[in-house]
Amino acid sequence: MLVSDAEILQTALDWHTRGSKVAIATVIETWGSAPRPVGSQLVIDADGRFVGSVSGGCVEADVIADALDVLADGRPCMREFGVSDETAWRAGLSCGGRIKIFVERVDLMQARALSELSALERARHASVLVIDIATGALRIVSDGELEQDPLGIQLRAHLGLGKSGLIEATGRSLFLRVNVPRLRMIVLGAVHIAQALAPIAKLAGYDVTVIDPRSAFATQERFAGVNVIAEWPERVFIDQGLDHYTAMVVLSHVPAIDDPGITAALAADCFYIGALGSRKTNAARLDRLRGQNIPEAALARIHAPIGLDIGAASAGEIAIAIIAEVIASKRQKPLRFEEAA
């Protein structure tokens, strides 16, 4: 099982809180084909226990040895690993890949930062952890603090694309570790396509909730391992806490189910809103929403007909077309944050 970023940092915090010495290793840069993206982390304690991953396994033994040194003397260290062809072969890596890894000890200041990160995560706020590579000094900027921050523009760019990375600013090397709340997908309508969509979206990394008031359709048997709620959407959205990190996928074809989903998603600024239906069905839907005085600019945010145009025909294919469009929405356009007033 892969462990999520939040779980890795929580482990670091838990171990530290219990009195263990803890180091964190972070992938800072990669060249060629690296097994783990920039920002990936490994947490190590003084007994050599570890959680997470910074490579396909080939360099982790070395990183753990470095971590033990860092725990001993407290100074952060930066290591670059060029993966030899022979090692790469055994580790299933590309030939000649290289990764740069930063290893630091969790001290009191960092523990506070991790604790703050954890709180932001629970409140579903995005944030950037800014690490000064030379000193290991760090600070956290939450999404609400971007405007006032001297690095606001650069932080906003990284946060918007959800990508961690190194920057140079005011003569210093800074690593920006982007923390974005786990993405959610709300699927309205426990229909045939939803049965294909829910497990695929889960595998693609989304927290999926299926909502349909028709209790014959919204059953756990039809949606194994997925959060299923047999209720009217309006009653559940309050608990679900729709937000900017939620994709709303509307499939029921029943206006009394679909329309409240769309209006709630627009109000919550969901990063993706898509609705199943022919052009005719969608035109009728837009007319209904105009009748509720929803402005054209908001209506233009609805992806309908839903999904990338890949000629999808079966339920499984339509599910792929939908998730591909959700990903494109997230990655190709930076996520929008509220502009300064």
Add this chain to the structure above:
Amino acid sequence: MLVSDAEILQTALDWHTRGSKVAIATVIETWGSAPRPVGSQLVIDADGRFVGSVSGGCVEADVIADALDVLADGRPCMREFGVSDETAWRAGLSCGGRIKIFVERVDLMQARALSELSALERARHASVLVIDIATGALRIVSDGELEQDPLGIQLRAHLGLGKSGLIEATGRSLFLRVNVPRLRMIVLGAVHIAQALAPIAKLAGYDVTVIDPRSAFATQERFAGVNVIAEWPERVFIDQGLDHYTAMVVLSHVPAIDDPGITAALAADCFYIGALGSRKTNAARLDRLRGQNIPEAALARIHAPIGLDIGAASAGEIAIAIIAEVIASKRQKPLRFEEAA
């Protein structure tokens, strides 16, 4: 569990062979949003047992009653179902959807046809079952017989897109039921992305085989429920029988694994060939393949960098980008069949 088309027809044949009276109901046309696509089938015996599905459940009781009539008098029947709002709600259908269903009895001639279809299916040949709607008379045209057939152009068009449908020809209404072998995906390289790709491709309807000679990576633990082969690709391709209904996805970054996969896929006319790698990696790959005298027209068939450009970053997202491209290859361009000499 959804049952495949081939399994439904095999059930009809089995029941008939054991002496049961058997009827087949087929979705011939749909308007609005129908729960099952054209070509979907339900097989019913005289005791009212049934396998398959032609709707979300709302009209199946009526179809089964029709089937019992058809079994009694032997004449095929055509029924159209307009789904009322009330029924649609209970059945989870769109309001006002309509479907046309053709119900016929399996007689000796049809049993022979089903048996022939079953043999073509096992040999991985595509075919079209042509049903005369007025009389129920039927015949089968396999992919090898398209050239000689008077309806060759129309059959080729339907077969190429993998879509069943009604046509009018020589003054008759004919239903073309397209039978395409189950699509396969060969994934070369049991890497991180393959771990996301294999289960998602399975859910999207593909038979997936993962091949990697590095036995530490090609393990059943890493690929639960997927066919995994820890062998050099050349040794396995003979058994795997690459064909026109196979997608070849090359992920290992190791030329000795990837290149033989690509050349074998080109030789077998796989409908999709895609290779992971940066533009630079792919340019080096093309140079190696040119060194093997592979013509430029063949090289142009390789999708590289692999996957639709949706800004995919995580392994799950890259998997979605790859499968979306495979689907687009299958659906947007008609599958090519060998041209007449």
